[in-house]
Amino acid sequence: MTKKRILLKIGSNTLTKETNQISRGKIEDIARQIATLKDDYEFIIVSSGAIAAAKQFVKLEHHGAEINVKQALAAIGQPHLMRIYQENFRELGLLTSQCLLSYSDFENVDAKANIKNTINVLVANNFIPIINENDTVATDEIQFGDNDKLAALTAALLQVDLLVIATNTDGIYTKESLAVNTPKTIESVIGTQSLQQEISTLKSSHGTGGMQSKIEAATIAQSAGIETWIVNGLRDNFITDAIKGISKHTKIKH
Numbered sequence: 001m002t003k004k005r006i007l008l009k010i011g012s013n014t015l016t017k018e019t020n021q022i023s024r025g026k027i028e029d030i031a032r033q034i035a036t037l038k039d040d041y042e043f044i045i046v047s048s049g050a051i052a053a054a055k056q057f058v059k060l061e062h063h064g065a066e067i068n069v070k071q072a073l074a075a076i077g078q079p080h081l082m083r084i085y086q087e088n089f090r091e092l093g094l095l096t097s098q099c100l101l102s103y104s105d106f107e108n109v110d111a112k113a114n115i116k117n118t119i120n121v122l123v124a125n126n127f128i129p130i131i132n133e134n135d136t137v138a139t140d141e142i143q144f145g146d147n148d149k150l151a152a153l154t155a156a157l158l159q160v161d162l163l164v165i166a167t168n169t170d171g172i173y174t175k176e177s178l179a180v181n182t183p184k185t186i187e188s189v190i191g192t193q194s195l196q197q198e199i200s201t202l203k204s205s206h207g208t209g210g211m212q213s214k215i216e217a218a219t220i221a222q223s224a225g226i227e228t229w230i231v232n233g234l235r236d237n238f239i240t241d242a243i244k245g246i247s248k249h250t251k252i253k254h
C-alpha cells in the first residue's frame, strides 16, 4: 500500500505551547504521533521556532536593524531547534534531516527540481525532512508572515495528499460565534472564498500571519488539488485525533 504524504506545518506558538521556551513535551507529542502513524503516512515537516529557541537563552546586542537581529537569532536558534527534534525523534526510532528554503527558490526551475529530488530521497530513506525558511538570506517570513505560505508551496511542489497547519485554535471559528465569545468551529468548507468574511486580523502572542496567512496557504494548496486541515497544535494528539475525526478542526476541501 502506498503511504499518504502529509505536510505538517508547526508554528512557534505550537512549539512553545505559548510560553517563551520551546516545549520538549510538544516535540515529544509530535514524535509519538508520527511514530504511531508511520506505517500508513509519511511526514514532511515545516517548522518555525528558530528565533524562539534562541531567545530563550540569548540576548543580542542591538546594533543592527531589528530584522538583522532576528536573522542572527534564527541562525543561533536553528541548530538548537534541530537538536531538540533529533533527540526526541531518535528516542522513538525516527530519523530527522534539515532543509532550509527561501521563497525565491520556488521561482527557480532548477532550485525547485533540486528541492523535490532531495526531499524525495530523504523520505524514501525514512529521514523526516524538517524545513524552515533560510532566514540568513531572506527576510520574507520574519518580516511579513509566517511559515504558512512556505508550507503550502512545499506541499504543492511535493504533491502531498494533505496539508495540516497546526495553530492555537480549534480551526477557524465563525465570526458570529467569536462575537459572542462562544467559538464555533467551521468543520468543513469547499474552497477558501467563504472563509474570508469569517476571519479577523487578530494574531496570537508569537503569531505573525494570523488566520489570513493560513487561508492564503490553503488557497495555494487548493490550486494544487490538496486539502488543508487547520488543527489545534496545543492539544495532545492533534494529528491522530484529526485523522480519527474526533477533534474539532477545519477541513478546507478542493
Ligand SMILES: Nc1ncnc2c1ncn2[C@@H]1O[C@H](COP(=O)(O)OP(=O)(O)O)[C@@H](O)[C@H]1O
Residues within 6 Å of the ligand: 011, 012, 013, 014, 146, 166, 167, 168, 169, 171, 172, 173, 174, 175, 178, 198, 199, 200, 201, 202, 203, 204, 205, 206, 207, 208, 209, 210, 211
Ligand atoms: N475566525 C477565526 N478563527 C480562529 N482564529 C482566528 C480567526 N480570525 C483570526 N484568528 C486569529 O488567528 C490566530 C492564529 O494565527 P497566528 O497568531 O498567526 O498563529 P500561528 O503562530 O499558529 O501561525 C488565532 O490565535 C486568532 O487570534
Ligand SMILES: N[C@@H](CCC(=O)OP(=O)(O)O)C(=O)O
Residues within 6 Å of the ligand: 010, 011, 012, 013, 047, 048, 049, 050, 051, 052, 074, 132, 133, 135, 141, 142, 145, 146, 147, 148, 206, 207, 208, 209
Ligand atoms: N523562520 C523563523 C520565523 C517564522 C515564524 O515566525 O513563523 P510562525 O511561528 O509560523 O508564525 C523562525 O523559525 O523562528
